[in-house]
Amino acid sequence: MTIWGDVEYTAIRELRGPLAVVQGVTGVGWDEYARITLESGEQRHGLVLEVDRDLAVVQVLEDTTGMDPRAVRVAFTGGPLRIPVGPGWLGRVCNGRGEPIDGGPPVFGHTSVAVAGSPINPVRREPPSEPVLTGVGAVDALTTLVRGQKLPVFSAAGLPHLELAAQIAAQSTAGGEPFSVVFAGMGLTHPDASFVRDALDERSAAGELVLLLNTADDPVIERILTPRLALTIAEDLAFTGGRHVLVVMSDMTSYAEALREVSAARGEVPARRAYPGYLYSDLASLYERCGRFRGRPGSVTVLPVLTMPAGDITHPVPDLTGYITEGQIVLSRETYALGVYPPVDALSSLSRLMRKGAGPGRTRADHLDVAAQMLAALARARQVRELADLVGEAALSPADRRHLVFEDAFLRRFVDQRRDQSRPLDRTLEAAWQVLLTLPRSQLSMLPAALLDAHGAKEDPGAEEEDSGENGERSMEYGERGTAE
Structure with missing residues (x-):
């Protein structure tokens, strides 16, 4: 249960895009969660991005549209954003902020944890050693996905990467052991969001899926929050619930563009192609949350899907993703033009942990x-x-x-x-x-x-x-x- 602070601030200095600059604050810290009350009584929520003396820059999750800076009250919680966790998420369909859109009640859990999370301590990491079988022949045979691995899919506009991501989410298994999927869709069109819901309906009905859908017309800040919610939910299902969890995140390029938009609104000095200089560390803070804990059951495996603008693999998003992850599955326009699905370019694809999860005693001797x-x-x-x-x-x-x-x-x-x-x-x-x-x-x-x-x-x-x-x-x-x- 979140306990809100008693102090409400009304001095809103500026509204800029998704950001609100609050002045006169004291005792407010970075990444602190805030409640924003409008004159109509509507409540919005935000996270503190920056604090400078008595100024706090708050990113508003629902955007600042319709807000009157003269009639807004802001209260800070004294802690980071937290969400309830537990098996209650399984079978639910929510928006990018974790609010149900399936007509059901709010999700409740046995406890609440901070969404920001943290990477697994290398000392406590268990080396990946067992496969996650996707049912996609080219992936299972040539770029085997291993429990605890981070293996991205590199695609381009017009290729069926969303179909492949949904197929993998719908039919992956962990050799009969408890298995769940968390699917985080970011920047999807409404037809794409409907397609994903339909494709994963059977797994959702079986109580094996958590579906978070952020559409292109949702607030840009929500897009930044969606993968963190997905990973927080997955970590509890894996390391507390003892499940093997596959987290599918599509599209990470939409996530990076949202990050760039917020960075521009903050007035930060841009780096390569106007992306923020901290893009690498931000992506790493997501990808490195996968793995296995030594001595604990369960695992978190991450399959990020990203589109390469103009098919350029040297673009900052695929380039930095390649440095952090353990291989890649590359989709090919030439193969797709031949009518082959999935259009995997086998020679450009690689799973660096394949030898840890395939072969005698794991898949097949040959x-x-x-x-x-x-x-x-x-x-x-x-x-x-x-x-x-x-x-x-x-x-x-x-x-x-x-x-x-x-x-x-x-x-x-x-x-x-x-x-x-x-x-x-x-x-x-x-x-x-x-x-x-x-x-x-x-x-x-x-x-x-x-x-x-x-x-x-x-x-x-x-x-x-x-x-x-x-x-x-x-x-x-x-x-x-x-x-x-």
């Missing part, structure tokens, strides 16, 4: 070997594709043409899946083997001989039907096209 061979073969196929563009496909060797067949099979038979399909890992790895076996055995040098024997790898698979089989027809097609060129 998982890491198959993933390494798939990526090696795909890299060779990309080189062959570039060579074919220069000299024509007719000039390629039979092994090179096999790699072109492999590249097409990789996209169509391995990566591509329905948007509502949850693919088991065993099925994904078997699909990977089928794709790999389109190559001669001599090209599968990263796989142990015992595995190749067990899966019936041949020196030249399908050679007998080179001219009549599906792969042969593809090779002939390439040859004819190269000759024509």
Whole structure:
């Protein structure tokens, strides 16, 4: 229960965008929570951004629209913003401030905690060691998500990153252990917010989901608060409730732009592309709240989704995110143009903790070997594709043409899946083997001989039907096209 201070301040010096400058204050601290009462009796809420002598800069969560500075009263709580936490959040749909929009009562909890939170002490961190299976084959097989990891999705405007985020949130599991998802949507359009609610309705009805939705027409300050609420809720579910929690945050670029807008309103000196100089530390204060506590059950895994303006991976938001996180899943316009979903660029994607959460005793004994061979073969196929563009496909060797067949099979038979399909890992790895076996055995040098024997790898698979089989027809097609060129 929050106890409000008895002192109310009425000297509002200035209203500037989402900020209110209160003068004549004493004993007010940074990040302190405030209650703002309008002349009509309407109450708004704010957080102290800065204190200078008797001036306090308060960011108003509901914005300052309609506020008359001559008729506003501000009371400070003496502490930071706190919210109730507990399993009561599960199954609820709320706005970016945590207020229910599903028609239900306010959320109550067994205790309240500060929203600001803090990163996990490195001394108390437990190294990630178990997978979170998303049901998305390309992610589970090639960039395995590990409990306690922070793994962002890098996308661009027009790509289905929100669909992928919702799919992962809807079907992820932790091997039968207690599992929950906290989805924080930031800057969403109303159609996108409706899509997310519909896509996650089943998981929400099962009491496994917390949904926080901040739309583009909501106050910009709310967008800054939303991911902190999500992480605070997730930390309690994980470290008090013993659950494995996946926090999906989309779109972090909208969050960073809100941060830039508030920084400009405060008159701060801008850094790269007008973002505040503290963007790195601010993003780190969010991403580093994931992990596992030594000796405690539960984990918090973070999957931030961000759009790269103009597809520029050197833009400050993806650039700084890449420094903080442990890999990335990159979506490709070229793959999407081929009608493949999800349009994952496997060679640009990476999970640095994959070896900690995959392999014998965790996923499958052949998982890491198959993933390494798939990526090696795909890299060779990309080189062959570039060579074919220069000299024509007719000039390629039979092994090179096999790699072109492999590249097409990789996209169509391995990566591509329905948007509502949850693919088991065993099925994904078997699909990977089928794709790999389109190559001669001599090209599968990263796989142990015992595995190749067990899966019936041949020196030249399908050679007998080179001219009549599906792969042969593809090779002939390439040859004819190269000759024509």
